[in-house]
Amino acid sequence: MTNLPAHHSNDVDDCAFRSFLDRVADKWSLLLIVTLENAPKQRRRFSELKKSVPGISQRMLTTTLRNLERDGLLVRHFFPEIPPRVEYELTTLGKNLMCPIGELVQWIRQNWTTITNARNEFDKNNMAKSTGVKEC
Amino acid sequence: MTNLPAHHSNDVDDCAFRSFLDRVADKWSLLLIVTLENAPKQRRRFSELKKSVPGISQRMLTTTLRNLERDGLLVRHFFPEIPPRVEYELTTLGKNLMCPIGELVQWIRQNWTTITNARNEFDKNNMAKSTGVKEC
DNA sequence: CTGTATCCGTCCCGATACTG
DNA sequence: CAGTATCGGGACGGATACAG
Numbered sequence: 001m002t003n004l005p006a007h008h009s010n011d012v013d014d015c016a017f018r019s020f021l022d023r024v025a026d027k028w029s030l031l032l033i034v035t036l037e038n039a040p041k042q043r044r045r046f047s048e049l050k051k052s053v054p055g056i057s058q059r060m061l062t063t064t065l066r067n068l069e070r071d072g073l074l075v076r077h078f079f080p081e082i083p084p085r086v087e088y089e090l091t092t093l094g095k096n097l098m099c100p101i102g103e104l105v106q107w108i109r110q111n112w113t114t115i116t117n118a119r120n121e122f123d124k125n126n127m128a129k130s131t132g133v134k135e136c
Numbered sequence: 137m138t139n140l141p142a143h144h145s146n147d148v149d150d151c152a153f154r155s156f157l158d159r160v161a162d163k164w165s166l167l168l169i170v171t172l173e174n175a176p177k178q179r180r181r182f183s184e185l186k187k188s189v190p191g192i193s194q195r196m197l198t199t200t201l202r203n204l205e206r207d208g209l210l211v212r213h214f215f216p217e218i219p220p221r222v223e224y225e226l227t228t229l230g231k232n233l234m235c236p237i238g239e240l241v242q243w244i245r246q247n248w249t250t251i252t253n254a255r256n257e258f259d260k261n262n263m264a265k266s267t268g269v270k271e272c
Numbered sequence: 273c274t275g276t277a278t279c280c281g282t283c284c285c286g287a288t289a290c291t292g
Numbered sequence: 293c294a295g296t297a298t299c300g301g302g303a304c305g306g307a308t309a310c311a312g
Binding site: 062 | 293294295296
């Protein structure tokens, strides 16, 4: 079912693939896509997104939104009012991407306790060997 | 079946979730998981992995493998021979994670031309405005 | 072969100030 | 409200040397 095309090699050396992987395999990108998908009207304003994704800075929010727009995953609706209003909305492509992303998120939510246990177990056996993972 | 728990909020503020997202949403982690899944015998040696994932440094390979091991996604088989031999293999949990990952990879392979076109179109309309994306 | 240790440049990203 | 501009600390990650 998940068979890859016949020409696919075992090595992961496709440049375009890796280029887009950099976009998709990005924490803020994923969180924003999920947040936009969950939006009531499928749209969210800049400030709403900032609230909905705790910890993201204004700079990162702007940058990530621009990159997602560049990749055709979302559209920016600009209303020249005063004060100005901007609404972000996933494109068809972006909503489409939500299928695999959603399954990934689902998987994480279902398995994170298992992983947390694995981490604790591992750390117990490798005491004081930092792995660079921040505690919350 | 895929219903989320009732307490699930629209905001993405779950710490454990984000912690593991940092692991999964990592370029090298994803590439290594895919590579291990594609491995003939489901196992690969350190040097094989280094060849199969072009561009990864020895340091990043070691670090990423350790983190994946810590999260219980792969096991490290150490053979105390001379010279030493080490084989890496996905755990059940790791293979399980390949389902959503595989779909994501599949999606990227199917849609990257669309995205490339979107990028070119966007860049045409926003000339000289760098987006921090490296060319290949 | 499979790492570990160290150095060090790059750039990510948060904080702050300012604009339309 | 929704950004842009700028600065700076710190983490990321490559290169190299060395160890078991």
